[in-house]
Amino acid sequence: MGASETNRRPGTDARDLGRVEHAVARIVAETEQPVEVYDATLKAIGEALDWRLGTAWEVDPQDGRLRCVRTWHDGAQASEFEALSASLTLAAGEGLPGRVLASGQPSWVVDAPQDANFPRAEAARRSGLHAGFGFPLRSPRGVVGVMEFFADELREPDEPLLATMDTLGSQVGQFVAGRRAAEEVRARESRLRAMLEAALDAVVTMDASGRVIGWNHAAEAIFGYSASEADGREMAELIVPPQLRDAHRRGLARFLQTERGVVLDRRLELTGMRRDGSQFPVELTITRIALPGAPTFTGYLRDITDRVTADRELRASRARLVEVADAERKRIQRNLHDGAQQRITSVLLCLGRLRAQADEPVELLDFAIDELAAGLDEIRSLASGLHPALLSERGLAAAIEALALRVPMGIELEALPQERLPEAVEAAAYYVVAEALANVQKHAGARRVVVSVTADEYGVDVRVADDGAGGADADGHGLRGLADRVEALGGRLTVDSPRRGGTVLRAAIPRG
Numbered sequence: 001m002g003a004s005e006t007n008r009r010p011g012t013d014a015r016d017l018g019r020v021e022h023a024v025a026r027i028v029a030e031t032e033q034p035v036e037v038y039d040a041t042l043k044a045i046g047e048a049l050d051w052r053l054g055t056a057w058e059v060d061p062q063d064g065r066l067r068c069v070r071t072w073h074d075g076a077q078a079s080e081f082e083a084l085s086a087s088l089t090l091a092a093g094e095g096l097p098g099r100v101l102a103s104g105q106p107s108w109v110v111d112a113p114q115d116a117n118f119p120r121a122e123a124a125r126r127s128g129l130h131a132g133f134g135f136p137l138r139s140p141r142g143v144v145g146v147m148e149f150f151a152d153e154l155r156e157p158d159e160p161l162l163a164t165m166d167t168l169g170s171q172v173g174q175f176v177a178g179r180r181a182a183e184e185v186r187a188r189e190s191r192l193r194a195m196l197e198a199a200l201d202a203v204v205t206m207d208a209s210g211r212v213i214g215w216n217h218a219a220e221a222i223f224g225y226s227a228s229e230a231d232g233r234e235m236a237e238l239i240v241p242p243q244l245r246d247a248h249r250r251g252l253a254r255f256l257q258t259e260r261g262v263v264l265d266r267r268l269e270l271t272g273m274r275r276d277g278s279q280f281p282v283e284l285t286i287t288r289i290a291l292p293g294a295p296t297f298t299g300y301l302r303d304i305t306d307r308v309t310a311d312r313e314l315r316a317s318r319a320r321l322v323e324v325a326d327a328e329r330k331r332i333q334r335n336l337h338d339g340a341q342q343r344i345t346s347v348l349l350c351l352g353r354l355r356a357q358a359d360e361p362v363e364l365l366d367f368a369i370d371e372l373a374a375g376l377d378e379i380r381s382l383a384s385g386l387h388p389a390l391l392s393e394r395g396l397a398a399a400i401e402a403l404a405l406r407v408p409m410g411i412e413l414e415a416l417p418q419e420r421l422p423e424a425v426e427a428a429a430y431y432v433v434a435e436a437l438a439n440v441q442k443h444a445g446a447r448r449v450v451v452s453v454t455a456d457e458y459g460v461d462v463r464v465a466d467d468g469a470g471g472a473d474a475d476g477h478g479l480r481g482l483a484d485r486v487e488a489l490g491g492r493l494t495v496d497s498p499r500r501g502g503t504v505l506r507a508a509i510p511r512g
Contacts, residue, residue, distance in 0.1 A: 014160065024172065032179075042149075043072050049149075051150065052078075053078050057069065066089065066097050066101060068086050081126075084120050095120065104142075106133060112150065133162060144173050202303075206297045222301070244271065264286055266286075272284075272301060282303060344372055344375060345376065347372060348373060351369050391427065395420050400430065410449070412449065412450045414450050439478065446466035461506070463504065464504070465504045466502055470499045470500055472495055492508050494506050
């Protein structure tokens with residue numbers, strides 16, 4: 001039927017509209033997938049209200065354009081029009097679906113082929129389509145799509161029909177949005193599960209009672225329990241060594257009472273336990289999952305056995321290097337003392353006897369004796385700097401006391417250990433004090449220096465403080481060498497030296 005053969009149909013019967021509302025309500029209630037809802041809704045509306053063709057469009061969340069996702073016809077196909085619709089993307093305001101998207105309201109076209117804003121006008125003409133209407137599929141997030149219908153004759157706008165379609169569009173839109181949101185959640189959960197299962201670290205989730213509710217493949221490999229074996233078990237029993245379980249339980253109870261976590265979101269190095277009871281070092285980070293209800297926690301655990309072993313081997317290697325260097329310093333010091341120093345002393349004695357036997361002073365002989373005596377003092381100073389014999393013979397306290405006497409300024413010895421310490425520890429502590437005092441003499445311009453060396457069952461704490469100019473360079477050659485020596489023994493050297501605020505050099509050295 002052509003456009004000139006206009007059929008001015010009366011408005012849609014209210015009973016037909018009621019049947020359509022009931023049919024769509026059942027479709028939404030009983031159908032699972034959005035495409036199935038589109039198909040069933042297009043057919044229910046088209047057949048009940050005598051429309052020839054219907055299409056469903058969805059808004060692409062990426063670019064905001066409309067794409068035709070489903071079509072329906074009553075048996076008399078409009079292949080060209082349907083194919084063109086399937087190939088188009090429409091922006092807001094473009095064509096009938098675009099006008100509905102832009103306004104968020106239903107829209108009516110009396111004669112589509114004559115509409116100035118209808119990109120499919122020629123295809124509609126050749127397919128014999130004329131009157132049409134569209135309505136939005138609304139959701140709480142806005143318009144998610146549009147449905148449109150066409151007849152093969154002209155029809156005047158039908159306000160009751162549009163009002164009913166507006167209501168049905170909200171039902172369908174909310175259903176589609178809900179299903180899409182559920183699909184997005186499932187997709188995110190699927191991606192998250194895939195990431196967790198592919199993770200190299202153990203990922204363990206625990207509820208507020210301390211029981212396991214999540215256990216990935218890496219956790220299975222690291223701890224030896226399958227996910228089914230771990231699920232529902234108390235985490236403390238599975239992976240926490242017996243000596244640490246009470247502390248774990250107390251920490252969880254304290255958090256549940258106070259909502260203050262001591263270990264949350266911190267990187268810790270602890271001890272874990274495998275299924276066979278063997279213990280090994282782990283790096284652990286625990287975070288609370290931001291979900292309503294009782295607290296849920298996820299722990300990320302990494303087996304750091306290889307790293308700890310490598311660190312231990314590195315420290316042992318550095319300690320061996322320091323030990324070898326100290327042994328070589330001792331050897332050179334002994335050779336200087338027993339060799340060159342003794343020879344020069346013997347020559348001095350001989351020259352002294354010659355001078356005593358001379359009838360009159362010999363200027364050249366006096367000069368030779370003075371030079372040899374000065375050289376002997378330099379050798380003694382060098383030998384003492386290499387490794388003071390007093391340190392080996394009488395210990396750290398005596399060596400530091402002798403060192404303080406040689407410094408041309410007042411040194412306050414606040415505390416010194418009286419017991420002997422491991423040789424490497426004594427040497428490190430001595431050189432820390434010696435380097436600190438040398439730096440004070442060269443750079444600080446200090447009036448007061450306080451030296452404190454205290455020891456307990458765990459190690460030695462060395463502290464040298466002055467009231468000088470400050471600004472010491474912790475990365476300078478001397479301090480860097482000291483730091484290497486201290487760190488080789490597993491200790492730590494720190495320098496606090498604000499400009500014009502004095503300097504505090506501190507070394508914490510474990511006994512080993």
